[in-house]
Amino acid sequence: MADTDRDLLPEGLEDRLPAAAAAAGRVTRALLDVMDSHGFDRVQPPSIEFEKSMASRMAGVQPRRMFRFVDPASLRTLALRSDITVQVGRMAATGLGAAPRPLRLCYAGQVLTIKGDGLDPTRERLQVGAELIGSDSVAAAGELVAMAIEALRAAGASGISVDFTLPDLVDTLAANALPLDADKIEAVRRELDAKDAGGLVAAGGEAYLPLLTAIGPFDQAIERLAAIDAGGALAGRIKALREIAARVGGAARLTLDPSERHGFEYQSWFGFTIYAEGLPGALGRGGSYAILGRAAGEEEPAIGFSLYPDALIDALAAAETPRDTLFLPLRHDGEQAARLRAIGWRTVAAVCDNCDPARLGCTHRLEGGEAVRL
Template sequence: MSVPPIGPTELTPMLPEGLRDLLPERAARRRAVARTVLSAFERYGYATVVPPAFERESVVARGVGGAVRRELLRFLDPEVGDVLVLRPDMTPQIARLVATRYREHPGPIRLSYEGSVVRRPRGRARRQRQLSQAGIECIGFAPPHADLEVIAATLDALHALGLRDLVVELSHAGALSAVIDALPAAVREPVADAVAVRDHAVWRSLLSGAELAHVERLVACAGEASELDGWSAGLRALGHADVVDALSAVVAGLERSGSRVIVDLGELRGRGYYTGLFFEVLADGVGSPLAGGGRYDALLGRYGAPRTATGAAIDLEAVESALAQRGLDRDPRPSKVLVVGSAAARASTASRLRAEGRAVSECDPVDEETLSRLVAWEGYTEVLRPDGG
C-alpha cells in the first residue's frame, strides 16, 4: 500500500511539543559555546564524561526530589521490562557513575559533562522540554574551597564567551530551608510555598512568635554581599554561624572575579537537595539564570558512596540568549566555497581547496536563479566555476 505524501502544513506538528530543531548556524553556535565552556572547565582539572541519554527510573529517582520525579518522561524497556526515564538532570548520573566506576578513587574527583536533559513542562513559565547544559561536579573536596572553585570555574567559562556583566547570587541551605524544615508538619509546606512567592500575609497567618521572627529575619537578609557583615551578629545569634562563615569565605574569594555578588537568605531553590551554599549566575536582559549549582553532600550517600560534593550547570540556551543580546553571537562556521561545474572539472579545484583547509561544497551546473537561491540559503562566500560554466 502506498503512503500518501505529506504536505508542508501537516509537517508542522510532527515535532513533539517543547522540542526544537537546531539548524546549521544555531547548531554551530551551540557547539562553539559548549567547546568554550568545556575548555574552561578543563583548565580547572575537570575531565569530560558522556553519560547515557536514559537510565533506569530507580537510579534517577534516588537523586531527584519529588517535584522533578513528577516531571520524568518514562518508557518501558521492551527487552527486559524495566521502567526507564529520559534523564532530567545530569547530577544523579554522575553520582551513579562515581558510586560504581570511581568507588576506589581517593578523591577529589572532578568531572564535567555536556548534553541535553528532558523534563515535562511545568506551568506556563517553561515551554521547553529539552534543556542543553554543560556542567561540573566536584566530589570529595571540602568547603569552602570546592564551592569557590566551582563558582570560579563557572564564571571563567562565561567570561571566556565574552560575558562580563554578571551577578552571582549566593544563598545557603542552612538558612531558611533549615528553619522551614524544622517547622511543624502541618504548616511546613504552606509556609514554604508562601515564602517562595513572597506572600507575607499567608506566612504571617501561619506563624507567630519566635518562628515568625526567625523567618522574617532571614527573608530580610537580601542585598549586596557587602551587607553580610552587618547581618552577621544577628544571624549568629539565631544559630547561623556556619552560614555566615561559609558565605563570607566565598564572598571574599569572589572579590577577584570582578562580578557583582549579592546574597539572598530567603531563597528556597533546591530545598531538600542542597545541603550548603548554593548559587545562581544572572545577566541583565535574560529571563532565566545563566548557571546555577550548589553543595549536595547527601546525594552520594543515596548511591552507597557517601562523599562531599558540589557542582554547577550552565544553561547553554540562556547563554546564547545573553550573547545575542550583547552582539556576541557571531556565526562560528568557516566561510564556504561552492564549486559549480561538471564532476571532472570541479574535482581538482575542490580537492585543492580542501587540502588548504577550506570548507568546500560541490554542485552540478544550474540556472542562475537556482544558484542565487542556493547561495543565499547556504551562505556561500565564494562561487567558483572551474570549467567556466
C-alpha cells in the same frame, strides 16, 4: 483528508537550524574547554535509565517530571533523564567508586521534562555542568563558582551576576536558634521563599521575618544577615559566603538571597544562581549536595553546577555574521581545495552546472587558483 500535523513538533520542543546548531556547538565546546582546563574529565551517561536508579540517587529528584515507559526487554520502568547530575552521582558511586577523591567530572547533553518550568514551555534543554565529588568545602565552592563564571564568559556571556543562597537556612535555625515545630518547617520555608511576610507570620515563622531584609547586593545583604544572626547559628555560613565572594572578586556582580529555595531541591548548605546581561531567566544553578554510595545509608559530599545555555545560544545565533565561504566550481582541483581547507577556508563545491554561489551562501569564488570575493 490532508495530514495537517505531520510536520509539527510537540509543545516545548524545537529544531536547531544551522546558525543555532553552529552556535550550540561553539558554546558547548567553550564551556567544556574551560572545565577541562581545570582538571574536570568529561563523562557521557546514557539518556535513558531505570526510573528507580534516577529517582533514588539524590534527595529532591522528582520522578513525576520524567518521561517514563516500560522497557520491553526487562519489563522495568525506564525514564528519560531530566537531570544529568544524578547520573554523574551514580557513575561516581559505581564505576568510579574507587577513583581518588576529590573526583572532578563534567558533562554536556540534552535533558527532557514532561512539562516546562513556570511560564517557560521548553521541555528539552541543553545541560552542561561540572561536579566535584568527595568534598563540599568552602574552597571547593569557591572553585566551582569561579569556574562557572569563567566558562560562561568564554562562551560569550557578559554582565554576569551570581545570587548566593543558603538552602538549609531554616533547618539550621530551627534546630536551636529559632525553634520550630517539625510540622511548621516546610510552611516557613515556603513563605520565606515567596517573600510573603503575612504568610510567614501565619505559618508560625514571625521570628524569621528579619531574614527578608537580608536580600540584595552581597556586601550590604551579608552585613544585615550577620546583624540578625540568632546567637551566631549562621556564623560559619556567613564566613563561608564571604570567602566564596572573595574568590570571585570582581568577575561578577554578587547578590544574596539566603532564603531562596526554588531550583535547590537537593542542595545542602550552599547554593547559587547565575545570570547574564540581556538574557532571560537564569543560565544555571549550583551548590553543595550529597550522593548515595554503594552501601545503604552511605553518603558522599559533592558540589557542582548545571548550566542551561539555550538562551545564550539563541542570542549568539541571532547576532552571527555570515562566515567566509569559498565556492568551488565543477571540475575544480581537489588537491588545491584540500590545501585551502587546511589553511582555514570553508568550501562549498558545485554539483551542477547552474549552482549559484551567492544563493548557496558563499562569499568568495575560486578562479584561476585564487579566492575572489563575490
